[in-house]
Amino acid sequence: MDDVTLRELIPAVIGVLVRRGADFASAEDAVQEALVKALEVWPTDPPRDPRAWLVTAAWRKHVDAVRSDQARQAREVLVHEEPPPGGVTSVDDTLQLYALCAHPSLTPASAVALTLRAVGGLTTRQISEAYLVPERALAQRISRAKARLVSVDLAGEPRDVGTVLRVLYLVFNEGYSGSVDLAAEAIRLTRQLVALTDDPEAIGLLALMLLHHARRPARWTAAGALVTLAEQDRTLWDTALIAEGVDLLQGALARDRLGEYQAQAAIAALHADAQRADETDWVQIVEWYDELVALTSSPVARLNRAAAVGEADGPAAGLAALAELDPGLPRHTAVRAYLEAKAGNAAKAAELYLAAARSATNAAERVHLTGEAARLRG
Known part of the structure; x- marks a missing residue:
């Protein structure tokens, strides 16, 4: 069984353990330990039912952890060696786990990291490499997120699909770095969510x-x-x-x-x-931006709409739409530079491109904006 297929089993297994009485943090830890065991055992002794195998192994890991924790001896009477009757998986368990990892009490960064760990099945190292942050710092972020969710009832948590979608969108926008392609991972998880909902x-x-x-x-x-x-x-x-x-x-x-x-x-x-840039139907694109602004009132959508208006109705119309927006918006200066260049105001556009480059958040964008300024200056 490949790594991706194995990771697809994780949400349901965590959900089963939580439904049987484990708190979220303990369930997630137990499943991670079971996965390590599976990678050792399965190549030579593959199970007939991988999901049931993981549930059994993870439950035993959870039991061992509870028994070894002297501070939780009072809880031992609640834990049994054999799990109570019931199926080993549930679509609802998986969907609730998505919602839990995207819980509104978590910061976006914590929700993303926890989703990749608990739902995506990535290791802490893989996530830290993808986000270019130290592994120790990422581990602390995940631990704090799990601690915050200890008192949250998985079964009683509302299934806020909208919050889950925002988290997956954040994952996708990170793109690729390290050993994990986060865009591909976001697509995989969103496919799974579509199948569930x-x-x-x-x-x-x-x-x-x-x-x-x-x-x-x-x-x-x-x-x-x-x-x-x-x-x-x-x-x-x-x-x-x-x-x-x-x-x-x-x-x-x-x-x-x-x-x-x-x-x-x-x-x-x-x-x-x-098929070519000059064949783009900008009129329809503006209409769809109108729909998007009506749905969200997003300043970013309004900014992108202004750029589209500049393509559909000319740079003067685009600059007029842009003038109605907050100049402090990210990319506002870059869009204005583009529209000024399109209007033939090369010197003004070059000046704006340089200003946009100074506030760019990544090197590739900074190089591109600086290059546009140099091109306009001849």
């Missing part, structure tokens, strides 16, 4: 991820430089992922329960539909 917004998020992921091979040069959407080699886009994303989106939209991820996916689909 059949929620149109979950389907919309999956479509959005696939449509963005399809453009990934064209997003960077061989030297690691950022390539803007308009300049990307579209023959490098993954047409199979685009087709799947569009198909999922159409199915979600047909349910007539529009949400923000469906609207974002519709915008991504319109970009994917254009």
Whole structure:
């Protein structure tokens, strides 16, 4: 059994242990220990029912941990060597675990880390490498998150799919670093969530991820430089992922329960539909941004809408829409620079590009913005 398939069993197994009386932190630790044992035993002695094997092994690990903890002797009478009757897995257990790891009491960073650990099955080291943070600091973050959830009742926790989707979207946006491709991991977990919920917004998020992921091979040069959407080699886009994303989106939209991820996916689909940048249907994209702003009132959506208006109706219209927004918004200066350049104001645009470069949050973006300024200055 490969690592990904093994990790897919983790949420249900944790859910079973919690339902049988283990607190979340203890259940998660026990399952991680059971996974280590599985990797040792299964290559030479594979189980007939991997999920049941993991439940049994993890429950025994939990029992051993409770018995060895002298401070919890009063709880020993509640723990039995053999688990109580009941199935070894439940769709509801897994869905509740998603909701628990995305609990509103956790910071976004903690919710992401805990989701990758408990639902995704990644090790602390893998997560720390992906986020470029020290393993010790990441372990402390996960421990604090688990401690905060000790008193939360898994069975009684409302299934807030929207919160789960936001966490998965954060995971996807981290992209790739270290030994784990977080974009691919987010897609895997979102596929699992779609199978559990059949929620149109979950389907919309999956479509959005696939449509963005399809453009990934064209997003960077061989030297690691950022390539803007308009300049990307579209023959490098993954047409199979685009087709799947569009198909999922159409199915979600047909349910007539529009949400923000469906609207974002519709915008991504319109970009994917254009064989050349100058064939992009900017009028429709502006209409979808109108829908997105109506759904979320997001300043970022308004900023992106202003850029789209500049493409659909000309740079003067885009600059007018931009003037209504807070200049302190991230990327505001870069969008203004682009629209000023499009309007023929090269000197002003170059000055704005340099200002945007100074506030850029990563090196690739800084290099790109500085390069645009240099190009405009000849």
